[in-house]
Amino acid sequence: MANLSIFLDEIQVYVGTYKKYSEGSIFGKWLLLSDYSDFQDFHEAIKExxxxxxxxxxxYQDYEISPLFERMGLISECHISSQIFEVIEAIKSSSYDLEVWEAFTDCFGTYEDVSELEQKIQDSYMGEYGSDEEFAEQLLIETDSIPRNLPSYIYIDWERTARDLMMDYSASNGHYFRCF
Known part of the structure; x- marks a missing residue:
């Protein structure tokens, strides 16, 4: 989780103006979002x-930020949402890493309400696995879906089992979610 906090604390945006840009100047400044307590404080620094x-x-000519924030529509060249600070805080206080949030939105899209997004992640996250087959095997073991006294001459085709199971699950970057 330390790396996550470091990454979120290093989010920065280069802020210029369209007027300066059209006059041939790229004058602006990199602003580190963690230097500001909230959006209002950040906006005051931009005004100054x-x-x-x-x-x-x-x-907002450039930014070093997770694609999650772009996917959520929180930042673009001409816009930065006041909700960006709320999302950063929600991720920091969440029990899920930024990678899990990114994987979820890659699978299912985004939500306007960050608390609803966090709840959906919490309700559907199954864990991180190396492959669909590994996920399928672990899921069936954890749910006692494989009889304990399965004869040794009966085998499970994990590739086919995983393919069938994945009709009800989605995965991105090794993170698995139950479809809802």
Whole structure:
């Protein structure tokens, strides 16, 4: 979890303005989101940075951030959502790593409400496995779906079993989720 916190604390955005850009200047500054307590504090820093313009249109020219935030529509060249701080805090306080959040949204898309997204992850996350076959075998063992006294001459084709099981599950980057 330490690496997750470090990554989330290193999220940064390069903020310029469209006016400066159209005049041939890329003046702006990299702003580390962890330096600000909330979106309002972050927005005040941007206003101060570009106080030389009367009504600046901010341009988020570059950002070092997880694709999850783009997928959720929290950041683009012309927009940064006030919800970005809420999502960062939810991930930090969650019992799931950022990779799990990314895998879930890769499988099922995103939700407007971050608490609903977190609840869906909690309800459907099955764990991390090296392959569909490994997942299938572990799931059937944990649910006592394999008789303990299975004769040795009966074998399980894990590839086919996994293929059939995966009709009810989704996976991304080794993370498995129950479909809902």
């Amino acid at each position: 940075l570009h106080s030389d313009e009367d009504d600046p249109e901010y341009m």
